[in-house]
Every structure is written in C-alpha cells, then in structure tokens.
Amino acid sequence: MKIGAVSELTGCNIETIRYYERIGLLAAPPRRGSYRDYGPSDVDRLRFVRRGRELGFSLEEIGTLLDLAPQDGATCETVQTLAEQHLRNLRAKLADLIKIETALAHLVAQCGTRPNNYCPVVEFLAREF
CATH class of the missing domain: 1.10.1660.10 (Multidrug-efflux Transporter Regulator; Chain: A; Domain 2)
Known part of the structure; x- marks a missing residue:
C-alpha cells in the first residue's frame, strides 16, 4: 500500500x-x-x-x-525494567509540573491586586536567581 x-x-x-x-x-x-x-x-x-x-x-x-x-524468554522482564524506569521519570516530571502549576497559580492570583500596574508574573520572570 x-x-x-x-x-x-x-x-x-x-x-x-x-x-x-x-x-x-x-x-x-x-x-x-x-x-x-x-x-x-x-x-x-x-x-x-x-x-x-x-x-x-x-x-x-x-x-x-x-x-x-x-524475542522470546526474558523479554517481559527487560521490558518491565524499561517501563518501570519510564514510569519513575513520568512521576518525577508530574511532581515538577505540580510544583510549577502551584507557583504559577499563586502568581496569577496576585495579578491585578498590586498598585502601579505591578505584574507579579513579569516580576518573577525578571528576577535573577
């Protein structure tokens, strides 16, 4: 085809x-x-x-x-090991995304509550670490 x-x-x-x-x-x-x-x-x-x-x-x-x-034989064990590592990586990324979501939600909640057009999101992004 x-x-x-x-x-x-x-x-x-x-x-x-x-x-x-x-x-x-x-x-x-x-x-x-x-x-x-x-x-x-x-x-x-x-x-x-x-x-x-x-x-x-x-x-x-x-x-x-x-x-x-x-392949036959030990394939499932090898695949399981690879999948378990992938799952650990996904869970770590998910935890990081939850932290990012929490921080961003906090910044967005502050928008419009400050005088002089202060933008907490822009201020955070402009900060040096």
Whole structure:
C-alpha cells in the first residue's frame, strides 16, 4: 500500500513515517515503481511506535522495545525494567509540573491586586536567581 494509506491507517503523518524510516525505526519498504510499497507489518510497527509515543516513551526507548518484541524468554522482564524506569521519570516530571502549576497559580492570583500596574508574573520572570 502507498504511504498515504499507511498514514490514514496509523494516524502517523507522512513526514513522520519518512522520518522513522530515516532513523531506522521503520525499514524502508520495497518500491513498486516510484512508490514505496508498505505492508501490514509496517502498519503494525507504526501503530506500536505511535502508541509508545502516546505513553511518552522516547524514540530511543521505542526502538529498544521494538528490538525486544520478537524475542522470546526474558523479554517481559527487560521490558518491565524499561517501563518501570519510564514510569519513575513520568512521576518525577508530574511532581515538577505540580510544583510549577502551584507557583504559577499563586502568581496569577496576585495579578491585578498590586498598585502601579505591578505584574507579579513579569516580576518573577525578571528576577535573577
């Protein structure tokens, strides 16, 4: 199938598909004339990448997961380790975002309460640390 059909089936932008080919996440498919000829395995792989991205995995992590996918045996343990590390990273980012949200909400609540057009957000951003 042509790249446009693959794009529609997977929800991946055509340029994104080409990018994944350039970086090796997706093998360049054989050509039929001047068109790339994608197959069902390419669609499955792109769906895997897209779902991985939706979960916040980096392209490097997704590459690792893709490399592990066809293996038998200890694959689940290795994937679990990678997923646990990713989960720890996400939780740390979430904690940071909560702190940022709290600080920004505090600054926004002060807007309009100060004389002389004092803006607490601008004042905070202009401060040296």
